[in-house]
Amino acid sequence: MPRPGLSELSAFVSIAQHRSFSAAARAMGVTPSALSHAMRALEGRLNVRLFTRTTRSMALTEAGEQLLRRVSPAIRDLEDAVDEATSAQHRPSGSIRINCSENGAREVIQQVLPTFLEKYPEIHVEFVVDTRLVDIVAGGFDAGIRVMEDVPRDMIAVRFGPEMRFCAVASPEYIERHGMPQNPNDLLDHRCIRFRFESGALFRWDLEHRGRRVSLDVGGSVTLGNLNLMVWAALSGIGIAWVPETLVSELLAAGVLIDVLPAAGPSFGQCCLYYPANRHTPPALHLFANAVREWAREQNERTPNPA
Numbered sequence: 001m002p003r004p005g006l007s008e009l010s011a012f013v014s015i016a017q018h019r020s021f022s023a024a025a026r027a028m029g030v031t032p033s034a035l036s037h038a039m040r041a042l043e044g045r046l047n048v049r050l051f052t053r054t055t056r057s058m059a060l061t062e063a064g065e066q067l068l069r070r071v072s073p074a075i076r077d078l079e080d081a082v083d084e085a086t087s088a089q090h091r092p093s094g095s096i097r098i099n100c101s102e103n104g105a106r107e108v109i110q111q112v113l114p115t116f117l118e119k120y121p122e123i124h125v126e127f128v129v130d131t132r133l134v135d136i137v138a139g140g141f142d143a144g145i146r147v148m149e150d151v152p153r154d155m156i157a158v159r160f161g162p163e164m165r166f167c168a169v170a171s172p173e174y175i176e177r178h179g180m181p182q183n184p185n186d187l188l189d190h191r192c193i194r195f196r197f198e199s200g201a202l203f204r205w206d207l208e209h210r211g212r213r214v215s216l217d218v219g220g221s222v223t224l225g226n227l228n229l230m231v232w233a234a235l236s237g238i239g240i241a242w243v244p245e246t247l248v249s250e251l252l253a254a255g256v257l258i259d260v261l262p263a264a265g266p267s268f269g270q271c272c273l274y275y276p277a278n279r280h281t282p283p284a285l286h287l288f289a290n291a292v293r294e295w296a297r298e299q300n301e302r303t304p305n306p307a
Helices: 006-018 021-028 032-046 062-089 102-111 113-119 172-178 184-189 227-235 245-254 283-302
Strands: 051-053 058-060 094-100 123-129 143-147 155-160 166-170 192-195 205-209 212-216 222-224 240-244 271-276
Touching (some): 006 021, 102 123, 102 143, 102 227, 113 283, 166 205, 166 227, 184 212, 227 245, 240 245
Parallel strands (some): 094 143
Antiparallel strands (some): 205 212
8 A cells, every 4th residue: 555645744734733725725825625635545445534514514433543643743744844954054943833822822922023033133033822722732733832730741841921820800990880709709790791612611710819819700791702802891790790800900000900819810821822842942932932031031030029
């Protein structure tokens, strides 16, 4: 039986990661029909079905999931080897795929990325925002950005920024109409703006009160899957939103949002960039990690030590 070629396996990984033939075709610069033909040929050679396709959706079969877990890291290693060989003779180049939470990537994009891309214009950085905690190696990612407590122990982690603190915020107009909650349990009587993960689970609000953690399943008429939309909903007076403080610090300072329970917001540790410790680090990722380290070091030096 003829073995699958590298081009077929690369196409398979691209389709699986994009979850779309058309999106993978655009990324690879080929036609969707060419990719479809290549996948039919690959499935024929392997004598196994890799994708379940309908007119509206595409998903990996169990066999496809298994193949992706094994092939994706190998494809990345080959791409990294080519990038490393190229970078040895020319300016640093390559691509970096980062799986991240929306809020975790915000500061890196604002503070690190502009200078980094100006210094290394041949390096391409892709951020994939995901509310799920994924296996970055199996998912074909080079790195991830999450809160430190969510990072697997076998990863190299580069911490940055202040500890992440959540806060319950509302507009002055909402507080004028509905009153100010005095303790976390009062939130159960308010209109809260809820967050739903891609997994379908609703985010519970974990607050602190008198030294104890209080976990609430709040109610409300609006549920969103995007933090920025939650902030906009709060600004519109719809209800109280539970969001990272860094996302609303300027709005709190301007008085257009109010932290309704300032003593109740717990800290969840620092965010960090993380990547596998047991694999060769691609040159592009090595440079990017160093840029994050340098920014974090400068940030720490500017932060005065507590008296």
